[in-house]
Each structure stands twice: as C-alpha cells, then as structure tokens.
Amino acid sequence: MDLPAGVDRRDTRPGGYSVAIVGAGFSGIAMGVQLARLGIPFTVYERRSEIGGVWSINTYPDVRVDTLSASYEYSFEKKYPWTEYFARQSEVRAYLDHVARKHGVYEHIVFDAEVTSARFDDVEKTWTLTVTEAKQSPTTVVANVVVAASGLFATPRELPVEGAAEFSGQIVHTTEWNDSIDYAGKNVAIIGNGSTGVQLLSKVASEAASVTVYQRTPQWISPRARYGEAISEELQWLFQAMPFYWNWNKYIAGFASNDLRELLIADEQWIADGGDVNKRNDAMREMLVEYIRNQVNDREDLIEKLVPDYPPMTRRPVVDNQWYASLTRDNVELVTTPIERLSFRRADLRRRRA
Ligand SMILES: Cc1cc2nc3c(=O)[nH]c(=O)nc-3n(C[C@H](O)[C@H](O)[C@H](O)COP(=O)(O)OP(=O)(O)OC[C@H]3O[C@@H](n4cnc5c(N)ncnc54)[C@H](O)[C@@H]3O)c2cc1C
Numbered sequence: 001m002d003l004p005a006g007v008d009r010r011d012t013r014p015g016g017y018s019v020a021i022v023g024a025g026f027s028g029i030a031m032g033v034q035l036a037r038l039g040i041p042f043t044v045y046e047r048r049s050e051i052g053g054v055w056s057i058n059t060y061p062d063v064r065v066d067t068l069s070a071s072y073e074y075s076f077e078k079k080y081p082w083t084e085y086f087a088r089q090s091e092v093r094a095y096l097d098h099v100a101r102k103h104g105v106y107e108h109i110v111f112d113a114e115v116t117s118a119r120f121d122d123v124e125k126t127w128t129l130t131v132t133e134a135k136q137s138p139t140t141v142v143a144n145v146v147v148a149a150s151g152l153f154a155t156p157r158e159l160p161v162e163g164a165a166e167f168s169g170q171i172v173h174t175t176e177w178n179d180s181i182d183y184a185g186k187n188v189a190i191i192g193n194g195s196t197g198v199q200l201l202s203k204v205a206s207e208a209a210s211v212t213v214y215q216r217t218p219q220w221i222s223p224r225a226r227y228g229e230a231i232s233e234e235l236q237w238l239f240q241a242m243p244f245y246w247n248w249n250k251y252i253a254g255f256a257s258n259d260l261r262e263l264l265i266a267d268e269q270w271i272a273d274g275g276d277v278n279k280r281n282d283a284m285r286e287m288l289v290e291y292i293r294n295q296v297n298d299r300e301d302l303i304e305k306l307v308p309d310y311p312p313m314t315r316r317p318v319v320d321n322q323w324y325a326s327l328t329r330d331n332v333e334l335v336t337t338p339i340e341r342l343s344f345r346r347a348d349l350r351r352r353r354a
Pocket residue numbers: 022023024025026027028045046047048051052053054055058063064065066067072113114115116149150151152153154196
C-alpha cells in the first residue's frame with residue numbers, strides 16, 4: 001500500500017522497534033492494517049483461537065449488527081458483498097477474516113495467547129508483557145508500544161445474583177452460547193433487555209415452553225427498515241456493475257444518523273412551553289410510544305412497564321427484533337421487580353405449566 005499523503009518517509013525508529021496489539025477484534029485488526037501499511041513491525045496477541053472479537057464470541061440466536069452492514073465496515077475496505085442489510089454474526093466474522101488476510105495482518109497474530117500483565121520500563125522506555133500461550137508457561141515479550149484493543153464486551157460478567165452458584169438449572173451468558181444449548185421445551189429466563197436480550201427473545205420464545213423476561217430499566221426499542229432482509233440480487237448487481245453506486249449506498253446508510261445530534265439539543269423555549277426536550281425529540285417519543293402500543297396490542301399492563309421515563313436517544317437505541325410482540329405471547333411473561341435471588345423449585349415450574 002502507498003503511504004498516506006504527508007507521512008514523513010524517513011525511518012527514525014530505534015532498532016528492533018515493535019508494537020504489541022492486544023486483541024484481534026475490529027480494533028486490533030484495524031491497527032494491524034495501518035501498521036502493516038506503514039511497515040512497522042507488530043504482533044497481535046489474541047487469547048482466543050480465532051479472530052473477530054465479539055463477532056467470533058457471540059453466536060446466540062439471531063445475533064447480527066444493528067447498524068446497517070454498509071456502515072459497519074472499515075473505511076479502507078468498503079464495497080463488501082454483504083448479503084443482508086444487517087449482517088449476521090457469521091458474515092461479520094468472515095469480513096474480518098477477509099480483511100486480516102488481504103491486508104497482511106493474519107500472519108502477525110499469535111492465537112491462544114493471553115496478555116496477563118504489561119509493565120512500562122521508564123528507563124528503557126519499553127513495555128514488558130507477560131503472555132500465556134495455550135498449555136505453556138508464561139513468557140515475556142518486549143515492545144515499544146502496546147495497543148489495548150481488548151474490547152469492552154469480550155469478557156462475560158458473572159451473574160451477580162445470590163443463589164447463582166447453587167442453581168441446579170443451566171446458566172449461560174450470551175457470550176458463551178454454543179450449539180449444545182437446547183432451549184426447546186424448556187422454561188427459560190432472559191435477564192436483560194439491551195441489544196442482545198432483545199435480539200434473542202423471539203427465537204427462544206418460539207421454541208421454549210416458557211420465557212420470563214427480566215427488565216430492570218425500560219429501553220427505547222425501535223423498528224429498523226429492512227432489518228432481517230436479504231439484499232436483492234438486483235441491488236448486488238448494481239453495487240458491482242454501476243460505478244460508485246455502492247459509495248452512494250454507503251453515504252445514504254450513514255446519512256440518517258448524521259443529524260441525530262439535533263435530537264439531543266434542549267430547546268429552552270419548547271421546554272418552557274411544556275415540552276420535554278425539543279420538537280423532534282418529543283415527536284420521536286410519541287412515535288415510539290405509539291409503536292409500543294401497536295406492538296403489544298394496546299395492553300396497558302405492558303405499556304406501563306415498557307415506556308421509559310427518559311427521552312429517546314439519551315441511551316444507545318435498541319433495535320426491535322419482534323421483542324415487544326413476543327411479550328404478548330402466551331408463553332412469555334415480563335417481570336420488572338428486581339431479582340432478589342435465584343432458586344430452582346419444581347413447584348414453581350409445575351404451577352407455570354398448569
Ligand atoms: C452482540 C454484539 C453486537 C454488536 N453490534 C454492533 C453494531 O451493530 N454496531 C456497532 O457499532 N457496534 C456493535 N457492537 C459493539 C462492538 O463491540 C464493536 O462494534 C466492535 O466490534 C468492538 O471491537 P473491539 O476490537 O474493540 O473489541 P472486541 O471485539 O471485544 O475484541 C477484543 C478482542 O481482544 C481479545 N482479548 C481481550 N483481552 C485479551 C487479553 N488480555 N489478551 C489477549 N487477547 C485479549 C478478546 O478475546 C477479543 O477477541 C456490538 C457488540 C456486540 C457484543
């Protein structure tokens with residue numbers, strides 16, 4: 001690759017200069033691509049045996065991006081033949097694999113290698129990392145720069161609920177999902193209504209005997225056009241055959257979110273006149289409340305629990321994957337009282353089945 005314009009071509013690095021990147025997810029791969037481009041030696045340490053970060057870790061039912069595929073790609077690797085408007089996990093994982101191989105990052109990754117400590121030597125101006133590779137004793141590695149690309153969501157949080165350790169049913173965090181998990185005909189509890197819990201429910205509810213959904217804080221959960229839809233062959237053809245059509249498509253994909261900031265700017269006059277935030281935000285709130293109402297068939301008991309008491313867009317918006325509609329199923333119950341402890345009582349299950 002050519003160096004970007006304006007980059008000083010003189011190599012002023014000290015001898016043996018190297019960069020250690022921790023993690024081979026979206027961030028670590030992007031860093032690797034840029035270092036490869038600049039000719040700077042680097043090694044990526046990844047504790048898993050594959051690349052992809054959250055896109056290799058999460059394989060729970062219906063996992064996919066909730067931002068358009070066309071906008072969830074690197075600026076240096078666009079025009080990827082996504083098959084769905086909102087790509088599934090396996091497709092994002094394949095995209096990352098493609099990028100890592102194409103841009104010469106793959107061969108710099110050490111898999112099954114966990115970085116357990118990083119210490120900076122102020123005299124030598126170097127980092128010493130402790131790296132534990134699978135079934136081997138820890139080794140130390142020296143690097144001039146460490147890039148922490150270890151992600152926010154790659155390590156599951158243990159369920160902080162009393163009784164979890166003694167619970168005789170199966171507890172699974174969504175990051176630990178695997179094919180052996182069989183929920184068909186079972187009584188399932190889903191704790192959480194963030195992006196993951198909301199993606200998961202409809203699939204699980206369609207096969208489980210019962211699902212109890214535990215919600216601590218209501219979310220603004222909204223529909224997305226073309227969510228779950230395949231990109232048609234005609235459109236795929238246009239991307240490949242019509243010059244720059246894909247670029248236009250990408251621009252449009254990002255355009256909608258460009259002016260979302262406006263939704264968050266308080267309009268003092270509007271508030272003084274009895275509004276909540278500003279005209280657009282309040283209109284969005286009304287639209288979303290109407291959406292909830294329609295999805296739950298006007299059930300007041302649910303509406304009361306589901307409508308947040310804070311304005312839309314003040315938290316990351318969650319995309320609806322038939323979550324509201326699933327709450328109206330006979331085998332689904334929404335619980336909003338806090339979880340006190342976890343126990344497994346057969347009598348409870350019998351009562352529910354009756
Ligand atoms: C289910 C899900 C859906 C998402 N959907 C979207 C979306 O639609 N749009 C969006 O913008 N964002 C989305 N996100 C946010 C997502 O986290 C980021 O977009 C991005 O993929 C994060 O990449 P990352 O490389 O920073 O971290 P990660 O993907 O978490 O990668 C970190 C890597 O570091 C490794 N690692 C961690 N610690 C160590 C260590 N000590 N030693 C060695 N290796 C280590 C991990 O094994 C992992 O492979 C989603 C997240 C999840 C979980």
